[in-house]
Amino acid sequence: MPTMSKQIEHLVALFHEKRNWLVLTHNDPDPDAIGAAFGMAVLLRHFRQKGQRVTIGYGGVLGRAENQAMVRALRLRMKRVERDDVAAYDGIVLVDCQPGVGNNLTDEALLPDVVIDHHPRVRLTSAVPLHDVRPSYGATSTIVAEYLQQAGVAWEHRVATALFYGIKTDTLGLARGATQADAEMYLHLHQYVEQRIVAQIERAPLPRRYFQVLADALHSATIYGDIIIVDVHIVHRPDIISELADMFLRLEGINWSIVIGQFDETLAISVRTSSPELRAGQLVRRAVGARGSAGGHSVMAAGRIPLEGRDPVAERARLHRRFLELLGAERRRGRALLQREI
Numbered sequence: 076m077p078t079m080s081k082q083i084e085h086l087v088a089l090f091h092e093k094r095n096w097l098v099l100t101h102n103d104p105d106p107d108a109i110g111a112a113f114g115m116a117v118l119l120r121h122f123r124q125k126g127q128r129v130t131i132g133y134g135g136v137l138g139r140a141e142n143q144a145m146v147r148a149l150r151l152r153m154k155r156v157e158r159d160d161v162a163a164y165d166g167i168v169l170v171d172c173q174p175g176v177g178n179n180l181t182d183e184a185l186l187p188d189v190v191i192d193h194h195p196r197v198r199l200t201s202a203v204p205l206h207d208v209r210p211s212y213g214a215t216s217t218i219v220a221e222y223l224q225q226a227g228v229a230w231e232h233r234v235a236t237a238l239f240y241g242i243k244t245d246t247l248g249l250a251r252g253a254t255q256a257d258a259e260m261y262l263h264l265h266q267y268v269e270q271r272i273v274a275q276i277e278r279a280p281l282p283r284r285y286f287q288v289l290a291d292a293l294h295s296a297t298i299y300g301d302i303i304i305v306d307v308h309i310v311h312r313p314d315i316i317s318e319l320a321d322m323f324l325r326l327e328g329i330n331w332s333i334v335i336g337q338f339d340e341t342l343a344i345s346v347r348t349s350s351p352e353l354r355a356g357q358l359v360r361r362a363v364g365a366r367g368s369a370g371g372h373s374v375m376a377a378g379r380i381p382l383e384g385r386d387p388v389a390e391r392a393r394l395h396r397r398f399l400e401l402l403g404a405e406r407r408r409g410r411a412l413l414q415r416e417i
């Protein structure tokens with residue numbers, strides 16, 4: 076294997092040490108996590124020895140209609156796992172997130188063997204035997220695609236389409252946080268992609284509940300200058316929060332889009348900003364504080380607060396005020412988005 080990089084040789088050596096492997100995404104996986112997990116599974120299976128097994132797993136909910144359509148259309152086999160299931164595997168590859176950040180099933184007591192990610196690096200990652208964290212990349216799928224390319228794995232349309240769609244959604248079609256590496260890989264994969272399947276995924280039928288949540292969000296959206304804060308109350312799936320945050324950032328004059336919603340006994344928060352200097356990750360970490368977990372990039376970030384018996388209405392109101400305070404907008408008067416102009 077003369078053309079393989081040291082990193083891949085290291086990965087393959089590590090892979091051969093254990094039998095039963097799990098490639099794990101973050102909870103409520105998005106297309107980048109799904110694409111990267113499938114790509115890693117294809118890579119490991121390429122080097123598989125007798126008796127070795129590779130399973131793809133995810134925590135939380137596979138919620139978004141497009142993501143369900145991606146799994147269905149590409150015939151991906153993904154298993155929903157809990158923490159105990161993860162602990163039962165000999166080896167763990169974690170993609171599109173890092174241990175202990177709160178959005179996945181690994182932590183200090185359940186460390187993965189491999190981490191491939193593009194979020195800002197966290198302390199615990201240095202304890203992982205093989206870690207490849209490239210915060211400059213727009214998508215984890217790009218890193219995984221580079222591995223497959225370097226390992227000389229032939230491009231089969233399902234894996235090419237999954238990785239292409241992962242890069243496409245995480246970078247909004249190369250428009251958000253994409254580097255040269257993302258762009259080159261995106262164009263390289265393009266020739267192997269089944270565009271018919273991409274169209275099928277992007278136009279997946281939406282359940283009626285989607286439009287109900289959308290109506291709630293539109294009615295609760297409040298504008299404070301260049302900030303929009305949306306409290307959607309109860310949501311039917313957690314990942315709709317980030318979808319809404321993307322949507323509301325498109326309102327003209329808005330630089331900050333903040334969406335809060337409750338899923339089960341947890342408050343989920345998603346923040347988007349139009350300018351990388353505005354540091355969305357830092358903002359969410361400060362707003363959530365010690366009550367939950369948070370993290371993200373400069374332009375997109377998310378947080379979670381377990382309610383632990385606290386009143387959800389009071390907690391959402393507290394968050395709403397805290398965001399305004401942190402953005403120096405506590406004195407601004409809020410206007411309803413749907414307020415009619417007279």
Ligand SMILES: [Mn+2]
Nearest residue numbers: 107171215245
């Ligand atoms: Mn990603």
